[in-house]
Amino acid sequence: MIRIQARTEPSNIMKVASPLIAIVLTLIFGSILFSAIGKSPTQALQVLLIAPLADSYNIGEMLVKMGPLLLCAVGLSLCYRANMWNIGAEGQLLAGALGGSAVALFFIHSESVFALPLTLIAGIVSGMLWAAVPTFLKLQFNSNLILTTIMFNYIALYLLIWAVHGPLRDPEGYGFPESAIFADSTLLPTLFEGSRIHLGILFAIFAGFVGWFILTKTHLGFQIRVFGADEPAARYAGFNSKKLSWFVMLFAGGLAGLAGVAETTGPIGQLTPNISPGYGYSAIIVAYLGRLHPIGAIVAAIFMAVLYMGGDLAQIEMGIPVAVVSMFQGVLLFFLLACDFFINNRFINTNNQATN
Amino acid sequence: MDADLIVQILFAAIKTGTPLLFIALGEVICEKSGILNLGQEGMMLMGAVVGFLAAYGSGNMGFGVLAAMAMGAFMSLLFAVLVLHVGANQVATGLALTIFGTGLSAFVGADFVGKTLQGFQPIPLPLLSDIPYLGRVLFSHDILVYFSFVMTIALIYVVNKTRIGLTLKAVGENPHAANAIGIKVLRVRYLAVMFGGAMAGLSGAYMSLVYTPMWVEGMTAGRGWIALALVVFASWRVGRIMLGAYLFGLASIMHLVLQGLGWSISPNLLAMLPYVATVIVMVIIGADHFKEKLLAPRSLGKPFDPRNMA
């Protein structure tokens, strides 16, 4: 008989293998699903996972999607390490886009070299502000962070929609709910001729390394890890929990805000109501898939961006609803949580044990 | 504002509050057993889409409701297995359920967006609906609203007056002690979580079969999350959930009220109101930490594994 037994030491192999097994299981689940709706699973998986990497244009588009995912996920990794359940990356991203765009529109006739930096800073600060309010409410009034950050996502969305219908609408845009197209002085430079890959992806990878450095090399990072792993121990050691909470939330808010402003000043070039296909929510999955480790998040963000890109292609080429991406994300997180069980447990064959 | 408009507003507040009432009633039972299920939004969306498809396909509204409840219960079963047996983190698993439900509902319902149904029709109750004002506010609704009244009263009774309620509270307060005196903690929790799932499914069905009898992606618009706040707002007391649900219903239809007052504010800004109201409520409740500690189920969100009872 096979039964489950707790391991005496957690398995380091499973810590790394678990996300990979979860991905494989998700793909098997996907194949079954595609067969069930009468699509060829091999073709579907090819379009979802291989096609996005098949040519340089697709790779470029994939990297464009990876940027915001990674920026948000690095911040969330630090938050979750500190047990701060920030579900508000989406709202912080939207706030960053909104705040940055307001500044970009201010510079619409300017060619100043300060236009872009100021626009980016405005985006970062807006994201931080959007994270700061729930943080303040949590620390001051002990309000539930999960719920307030979620509510702030909705509030940011309606604020953005209001803005593009009202104050930030392009007066010459025939009434479309969109801002004017930004001036070149506020657009992020692209990295390669003829591609939409822009500076944002470098920001994101840089952010990943900064996150890693903070977490492993600094005393602050150590305190964050203790705080998340064992709050009573952090209080006992006398770590300043308010300071740590502020740090991780502002860090995450700033990065999400940067992701937002980089979208509007990068590939989109203007403010529209649908600048994010749920990057802030997907980043939660990226953070988990990357084991709440900033370097892990880089790898996970690539996978997630491929899935996003593949979802677009699957809709165009096979008529599969694009919602398949967010469904896959949920399934993936389910499988990941299930596989993590085997970090601390294992199967044992009790028959063998009896004969030994 | 004249009396007629007030009646209309209160009627609409109850109708708008009903999906919140259903889902929050489910969640409060779940939380009383010590389990925090953040997957409400996902279960509700799946209830909405499955309820719509089943009713659309069969032409039978009642079948739609039952299918939605079954779907909600099934979704919560996934959550329950991961949390209760695999020992996964409740917060992360709940989020996974919401993301999964959001995606799957959009996937399943893609071909049905924009199709409409007749929906449940209001059934004014004889005699009761003739009571001046009150009759129109309370007793001129559809059958699901009446069901929510019955459900609330039944739950108040079960939670406060029966052994089932006692067992539920015991498990939520101290699962270790409950296990030690022979209560099947996991069984109680499975049932509580699945009850919550079925109610979330019902709530979704109310959205797609009554409130706006059609299916639109993400049509629940955060109601699953607001319900979580509602449970805290009600201090885990069933009766108060009803009151809270209708207050939130009122906040969601503020545009009606403001129109009545002759104000004009951008509908996009007004759409924020329920979310802003939720934040304000979280601040007010959170500030009274002492009370929250006293009233919240004490094992809420904490893992419990009877195998680790060395």
Next chain:
Amino acid sequence: MKTHNSIFRLELDNITKEYPGCLANDSISLSLMPGEIHALLGENGAGKSTLVKTIYGVVSPDQGDILWNGKEVSIKSPSIARDLGIGMVFQHFSLFETLTVSENIELCLSQKQLSDIEDLPHRISQLSEEYGLDVDPSRYVHSLSIGERQRVEIMRCLVQSVKLLILDEPTSVLTPQEVAGLFNVLRTLSKEGCSILFISHKLHEVTDICHKATILRGGKVIETCIPTEETPASIAKMMVGDLAEQDAGYSKKEGTETVFKATNLSLTSKHPFGTTLKDINFELKAGEILGIAGVAGNGQDELMAIISGEDGRNVKRALTMGRLEIGHMHPGERRKIGMAYVPEERLGRGAVPEMSLTENALLTHSKGFIKNGLVQWQSVKEYASELINKYKVKCHGEFSEAKSLSGGNLQKFIMGREIGQSPKVLICAHPTWGVDVGAALAIHQALLELRDQGAAILLISEDIDELFLLADRMAAVCDGYLSPLIKTEDTNIDQIGQWMAGTFINTADVQEAKA
């Protein structure tokens, strides 16, 4: 299925239970007659709790048989145990604080039992009178004292008219006076034919009340004896093996100047079920150990939290260190001016379970290991391995996770880390709770050494024997009040026991506090 005519109520035959990395019960056999009071003795970790949980159906054994009145039974759950007539009083009570006494008892009864008892509250009052238990069925459990809660637990078993009552360290939470009351109840039950399995590690209790004793060590039965025929010393030797070096007692010291002082410290509890501190005054002197006795839950946790600063509230001038007021300081600031602290829970508070010993060394001891905000991990690693060597911490190395260490070894590590900061004031809670004899000895020596170097030590413990052994001066807490301080030589267990029960509390003060 084994069945035979038996005079025994309960027989255990070769019970074995293994946990990962630990053989908790190793072929244990034991038998109990009707009306017999049987002691189960052993050090912490000897396997007593696992064994009784097996009998009560909470833990299922890997091997072995249980016979009840001569019939083999399989006790898969506590409800089966209760149907057989087995009741248990847990060490950490299995009561629900938000429910009433009557509701708590109701939950333990099956539908059938419940319908047999017409009026449960009435039945409770009736039994309460019969056994002198003094339990009010309508009160909420959170309003009851520890002793009252234990009586509720016993009442739960009485309502079901049990044939075997298991008590897991029932006296560890009681004042000496309450213990006498409990023993009267147990003797009455025994005369009525109820068997009692009594877990303890206090020898004098065993000789007082038990007919027979089984001694466990390392999961094995070492000896079964008749306690009245043994001496405490001989039983102690059986319990702890050859390691037993009964300390002859350490020399007492007199403190010098006052380094820490609490003045009129009053504080409402943050938690609805906590204890409110009431006008606490004491001075802690350099070069002394001040021991604070008390039954758990009488304000010790609250007192420690406010002294360490973890409570977070500003008590201004109520706390001073030297001439410095520290009432407003964060725990980190208090550490910087020379306070160190060994908490009760070593895993999960004193050390982070999933982190290595190196990381855990840095937890409270960061002085000299941080440069420009960066951790000098190499130096921390060296420091951790130094601690491991100096205090003979058994582990694989400084990379071992804290949770992989035994309680005693982790405690030595934590104690070493705190002492390594050369504190002026060390607050130390239950330092040897659940620790093996060898480690306890090492911890005692480390504390005395620190005292002799001139540090002031506040030692909070539920173990009176340990306090008498180590403390130079003593006091007791009860219901948030602190008794007067007295030199250890000038007092005795009896007086401290009285104080733990609150006899020192001036009724006028109580009136004033309530008004």
